[in-house]
Amino acid sequence: MNCRLLSLSCVLLLVASGCADKDQTETANVEMQAIQAGGTANGELLEALKKDMREFEDYRRDNTKGFDGMTEYLNAKKEERYADWEKAAEAGIPEGGILLGFYYLFRHSTGILDADTKKWFLKAAEQGHAEAQFQLARHYSANARSRAPTDAQEAIHWFRKAGDQGHVRALFELGGHYNAVVIGNSAFPPDPVEAAKWYRKAAELGHAESQFRFGSYCLEKVELPNPFTPENVERFRNESAEGIEWYRKAAEQGYARAQYWVGMFYYEGLSVPQDMEEATKWLHKAAEQGEEMADRMLIEIFANPR
Numbered sequence: 001m002n003c004r005l006l007s008l009s010c011v012l013l014l015v016a017s018g019c020a021d022k023d024q025t026e027t028a029n030v031e032m033q034a035i036q037a038g039g040t041a042n043g044e045l046l047e048a049l050k051k052d053m054r055e056f057e058d059y060r061r062d063n064t065k066g067f068d069g070m071t072e073y074l075n076a077k078k079e080e081r082y083a084d085w086e087k088a089a090e091a092g093i094p095e096g097g098i099l100l101g102f103y104y105l106f107r108h109s110t111g112i113l114d115a116d117t118k119k120w121f122l123k124a125a126e127q128g129h130a131e132a133q134f135q136l137a138r139h140y141s142a143n144a145r146s147r148a149p150t151d152a153q154e155a156i157h158w159f160r161k162a163g164d165q166g167h168v169r170a171l172f173e174l175g176g177h178y179n180a181v182v183i184g185n186s187a188f189p190p191d192p193v194e195a196a197k198w199y200r201k202a203a204e205l206g207h208a209e210s211q212f213r214f215g216s217y218c219l220e221k222v223e224l225p226n227p228f229t230p231e232n233v234e235r236f237r238n239e240s241a242e243g244i245e246w247y248r249k250a251a252e253q254g255y256a257r258a259q260y261w262v263g264m265f266y267y268e269g270l271s272v273p274q275d276m277e278e279a280t281k282w283l284h285k286a287a288e289q290g291e292e293m294a295d296r297m298l299i300e301i302f303a304n305p306r
Contacts, residue, residue, distance in 0.1 A: 049088055049095035052081060056102065070106040078103065089120055097124030098132045105135070113139035125158060133162035134170045141173070163198065171202035172210050179213070192217065203246060208253040215246030215258070225270075233270070240271040251282060259286035260294045267301070276306060 056073075063069040085103065088096025101120035105113060113121070118139060124132035137158035140151045156177065162170035178195035196217040202210035222239045225232035244265060250258035263282030266275045280301060286294035 045084060045088060046093065046095070048081075048084060049093065049099065052077075052085070052099055053095055056099065067106060070102075074103045074106050089123065092123070092127065094124040094127045094129035094132065097121070097127075098129055098135075101132065101135065113142075125161070128161075128165075130162045130165040130167040130170070133158045133165075134167050134173075137162065137170065137173070141177075163201065166205060168202050168205050168207045168210075171198050171205070172207055175199035175202065175210060175213060203249070206253070208250045208255040208258070211246045211250035211253070212255055212258045215243045215250065218243030218246065219271075237271060244271055251285070254285075254289070256286045256289040256291040256294075259283070259289070260291050260297075263294065264297070267297070276301070 085099045089100045097120045104117040121132045121136045125136045137155045140155035159170045175195045175198035178191045199210045199214040203214045225236045247258045251262045259282045265271045266279035283294045
């Protein structure tokens with residue numbers, strides 16, 4: 001294997017791990033600069049891999065054909081790009097490993113992580129590639145639903161690794177696990193506080209459903225005013241403010257359930273001052289996305305105007 005390609009893989013490992021000391025980092029920078037300055041084939045390979053990753057993510061985001069679409073896309077890429085993916089993956093370049101892992105993941109239109117898929121995701125995950133860590137965690141998570149608690153432990157381990165790098169979906173999945181949504185395994189009982197911690201991390205990075213779920217956690221802790229005195233209502237509004245704000249953030253991103261509840265808050269006039277114009281605005285937004293409760297509520301409002 002080309003010595004410069006191996007050198008490049010070492011550089012990437014140092015950078016991705018985030019644990020290299022000053023001398024190591026300086027050495028890595030010197031080697032990277034030398035590769036880039038030389039205009040070597042290795043530098044061109046790395047740029048090509050990055051381009052492949054961007055194109056793959058763009059296609060995955062816009063794909064409307066599910067696993068079949070991903071399979072078609074990767075099969076079309078195979079003849080042109082597979083050799084480079086394999087070459088880079090075997091040399092320890094994470095981008096090559098993740099692309100090869102995705103090829104094996106979707107090759108049968110099932111999304112099952114078989115031994116080949118796991119091999120390449122694991123190699124890239126151990127080098128600090130967040131998407132590989134996330135995909136590996138999903139594999140263990142799926143196994144944990146029907147099999148061993150040890151797979152649940154592995155899932156959490158890799159979700160955390162990816163989450164620590166700011167991988168939003170990994171943070172959301174962690175929240176879901178502790179909220180007994182993702183990994184329904186008795187080895188890990190629900191923990192609302194731990195769930196809220198991970199939902200908040202994802203929410204702060206702009207993940208709409210996490211914003212809604214963290215907002216729900218905040219609101220669940222607030223006791224209804226009893227009795228309904230002005231002082232108790234004011235206390236309730238103050239204590240609800242954080243949860244309402246997270247709901248509003250999710251609603252503004254188009255999350256339909258959050259839009260429904262923001263509309264209901266304005267309709268009821270308890271958590272916020274009553275405002276029928278705001279209520280119908282948010283209920284309409286939710287209804288346009290197919291939220292049936294919003295449809296029913298709008299019918300109720302028009303039939304019995306306040």
